[in-house]
Amino acid sequence: MSFDHGTPEGRMNLWRAMVRGRAFDQAMCRHNNHWHEARGEEAVFIGGFAQLEADDIVAPHFRGACAVSLMRGSDPAELAAGVFGTDGSNSGGNWRGDICPTPSERFIGMFSGSLGTTVAYATGAALHLQQRHLKNVAVCAFGDGTANAGIVAESMNLASMLKLPLVFICQNNQYATSLPATTAIAGGTVSDRAKALGLEVVDVDGNDLEAVISARATAVARAREGGGPTLIHALTYRMGGHYMNDPETYRTRDEVAAWEKLDPITRFEQKLIVAGELGADEAASETLSLMAEMNDIVAAAKDAPPTENLVLNPSAYAEDWRIAS
Amino acid sequence: MTISEAIVAAIGDAMDTDDSVYLLGQDIGIFEGPMQSTKGLWERFGPAGRLIDAPISEASMVGSAVGAAMAGSRPIIDLMFAEFLALTMTPLALEGASVAYRTRSGVTVPLVVRAKFGIGPHRGHAESCIGMLMGFPGLKIVIPTSPQDAYSLMRAAIQDDNPVVFLEHMSLLHGARAEVDTQLSIEIGTASIRRPGNDVTVVASGLMVSRALRAAKALAAEGIDVELIDTRSMAPLDISTILKSVQRTGRLVIAEESWPVAGPASEICAQLIRAVDGLPSFTVDFVEPPHTPVPFAAQLEAAFVPSIENIAAAVSKAHGRNAIARSTAVPAEGGAA
Ligand SMILES: Cc1ncc(C[n+]2csc(CCOP(=O)(O)OP(=O)(O)O)c2C)c(N)n1
Numbered sequence: 023m024s025f026d027h028g029t030p031e032g033r034m035n036l037w038r039a040m041v042r043g044r045a046f047d048q049a050m051c052r053h054n055n056h057w058h059e060a061r062g063e064e065a066v067f068i069g070g071f072a073q074l075e076a077d078d079i080v081a082p083h084f085r086g087a088c089a090v091s092l093m094r095g096s097d098p099a100e101l102a103a104g105v106f107g108t109d110g111s112n113s114g115g116n117w118r119g120d121i122c123p124t125p126s127e128r129f130i131g132m133f134s135g136s137l138g139t140t141v142a143y144a145t146g147a148a149l150h151l152q153q154r155h156l157k158n159v160a161v162c163a164f165g166d167g168t169a170n171a172g173i174v175a176e177s178m179n180l181a182s183m184l185k186l187p188l189v190f191i192c193q194n195n196q197y198a199t200s201l202p203a204t205t206a207i208a209g210g211t212v213s214d215r216a217k218a219l220g221l222e223v224v225d226v227d228g229n230d231l232e233a234v235i236s237a238r239a240t241a242v243a244r245a246r247e248g249g250g251p252t253l254i255h256a257l258t259y260r261m262g263g264h265y266m267n268d269p270e271t272y273r274t275r276d277e278v279a280a281w282e283k284l285d286p287i288t289r290f291e292q293k294l295i296v297a298g299e300l301g302a303d304e305a306a307s308e309t310l311s312l313m314a315e316m317n318d319i320v321a322a323a324k325d326a327p328p329t330e331n332l333v334l335n336p337s338a339y340a341e342d343w344r345i346a347s
Numbered sequence: 348m349t350i351s352e353a354i355v356a357a358i359g360d361a362m363d364t365d366d367s368v369y370l371l372g373q374d375i376g377i378f379e380g381p382m383q384s385t386k387g388l389w390e391r392f393g394p395a396g397r398l399i400d401a402p403i404s405e406a407s408m409v410g411s412a413v414g415a416a417m418a419g420s421r422p423i424i425d426l427m428f429a430e431f432l433a434l435t436m437t438p439l440a441l442e443g444a445s446v447a448y449r450t451r452s453g454v455t456v457p458l459v460v461r462a463k464f465g466i467g468p469h470r471g472h473a474e475s476c477i478g479m480l481m482g483f484p485g486l487k488i489v490i491p492t493s494p495q496d497a498y499s500l501m502r503a504a505i506q507d508d509n510p511v512v513f514l515e516h517m518s519l520l521h522g523a524r525a526e527v528d529t530q531l532s533i534e535i536g537t538a539s540i541r542r543p544g545n546d547v548t549v550v551a552s553g554l555m556v557s558r559a560l561r562a563a564k565a566l567a568a569e570g571i572d573v574e575l576i577d578t579r580s581m582a583p584l585d586i587s588t589i590l591k592s593v594q595r596t597g598r599l600v601i602a603e604e605s606w607p608v609a610g611p612a613s614e615i616c617a618q619l620i621r622a623v624d625g626l627p628s629f630t631v632d633f634v635e636p637p638h639t640p641v642p643f644a645a646q647l648e649a650a651f652v653p654s655i656e657n658i659a660a661a662v663s664k665a666h667g668r669n670a671i672a673r674s675t676a677v678p679a680e681g682g683a684a
Binding site (some may be wrong): 150 | 450455
């Protein structure tokens with residue numbers, strides 16, 4: 023599927039990917055009170071991961087990972103089953119799908135609740151691509167909070183030193199749970215840090231899909247040519263709470279309302295409407311039907327019976343799972 | 348070859364035959380690795396970029412190896428010293444070792460982390476952190492004590508689809524030379540009987556194997572016949588070889604250089620007790636360091652790590668005890684005797 027934003031078809035696909043991603047996300051908010059809502063950050067993760075090749079390796083931030091997976095062709099029903107850990111999930115319930123879809127060789131997930139390590143995994147994936155002389159790249163995203171983890175700085179340094187084919191995207195939604203990035207990122211910004219480590223750095227408006235896309239396109243092209251890693255620092259906003267039960271005592275309603283006006287989906291949709299590529303009614307009705315579709319899929323996944331094989335295999339070794347599955 | 352040369356040879360041979368293998372570590376290039384851990388490899392693989400000098404960033408060295416392994420490489424990380432393993436536990440043990448389970452082997456993490464440990468000529472960095480490693484499901488832990496085991500087990504570790512921690516004892520690395528058959532394969536998870544005997548079973552790994560062997564020689568003169576088992580890998584643990592031996596001798600002494608709490612000795616005991624359904628027919632004794640950090644002063648360090656004399660004394664004491672039962676009284680399968 024084309025996500026080339028230079029063509030009307032690509033632009034429609036991008037819009038649809040954002041709407042579908044949000045529809046899945048909002049259905050999860052309705053049916054799963056452990057969910058971490060991604061509303062408002064779609065331009066970063068759709069723009070950041072669209073238009074890559076199937077063999078490029080991605081490691082999205084947990085917030086938005088399902089939307090990236092859907093965009094790369096996942097079946098939403100299977101994804102939803104993974105979130106609830108029921109029989110329909112491709113991990114048989116062994117994977118914690120509420121934070122990230124089950125991984126594959128080209129999709130790096132979160133293997134525990136610990137943030138930061140996926141950045142190292144993406145760095146290693148890029149090293150693998152470089153070692154094998156492949157023209158592919160790795161793209162990874164992480165939050166402003168995660169940016170403070172030591173392993174992120176270590177990985178950026180390694181990537182920069184080895185000129186790895188890697189694009190880092192800081193999905194700066196301005197809060198790590200309750201701690202503002204302006205407080206936590208002492209000594210400047212994530213961009214300043216990345217510059218100090220020798221990375222190419224670009225700051226973008228993270229609510230502007232096209233700005234993210236063009237920054238990503240430049241960074242990916244550079245990485246494919248052997249030019250080394252780039253950090254895209256995308257400023258955005260988390261419109262929902264950190265998770266569903268967040269009392270949100272650390273911010274004001276006015277602040278949230280101000281950012282709601284900058285909703286990345288509405289912004290991009292308006293552009294398409296003004297350009298005559300999308301009708302306002304068409305946009306509204308397609309959005310509604312995608313919302314309903316995802317709601318049905320998620321509701322069905324939630325009601326699915328729990329996994330039957332409670333403990334299929336008492337070993338954690340790879341060879342023992344090959345026999346078992 | 349020495350153990351060190353055997354390990355380097357195994358890595359070199361694996362890199363020759365499989366170009367998805369690369370080696371990353373600190374000072375492993377022109378410097379040829381701390382204590383010559385990569386001697387000769389730079390000339391062979393440096394120009395192709397398959398030997399990579401890493402900055403001090405252990406979490407990311409191992410984390411990037413997990414990512415590369417998931418993508419299809421077979422990385423080897425030279426971590427210098429096992430005490431640095433503590434810096435890498437999230438990517439290596441909590442997550443890397445869980446990947447096969449979580450994805451039902453849809454994604455695997457074939458990587459090797461080499462780390463030197465134990466008391467030795469280098470002075471310092473003695474901690475093996477092995478109990479910590481053993482706690483995480485999905486990791487394999489190898490400790491070779493002969494050049495042949497070092498070669499064969501390193502080849503097996505590189506072939507393995509799980510993360511393997513390869514612990515290299517600093518007192519043994521540059522010790523005795525022996526012929527190595529590069530065609531001989533040894534499975535990770537199989538113990539080796541270093542010395543057959545009838546009176547007391549000693550289970551050991553690393554330096555404790557060579558010390559126990561010397562203790563056994565001294566004890567033989569006193570008429571005590573020691574059977575010495577080298578675990579070779581701590582995970583998986585070859586409990587059936589140990590069990591068979593102790594059911595015959597009736598007495599077990601576990602000699603360990605690492606911390607006594609939640610470590611190899613505790614785990615060997617727990618697995619034995621489970622295997623006999625709570626009815627051991629053997630006594631168990633321990634020779635272990637105290638539960639303290641490893642002291643630095645040479646005399647203190649020497650007192651901390653079990654000596655040949657400590658092992659011999661423990662075996663004598665065990666031998667003096669009445670074994671609970673001998674092989675004739677071993678409980679029958681599925682029931683108490
Ligand atoms: C290593 C680690 N420390 C703490 C946490 C707890 N935690 C979960 S989400 C979160 C905030 C993360 O902030 P950020 O990276 O900015 O992502 P965001 O939630 O804003 O998308 C924290 C602290 C964690 N999951 N992992």
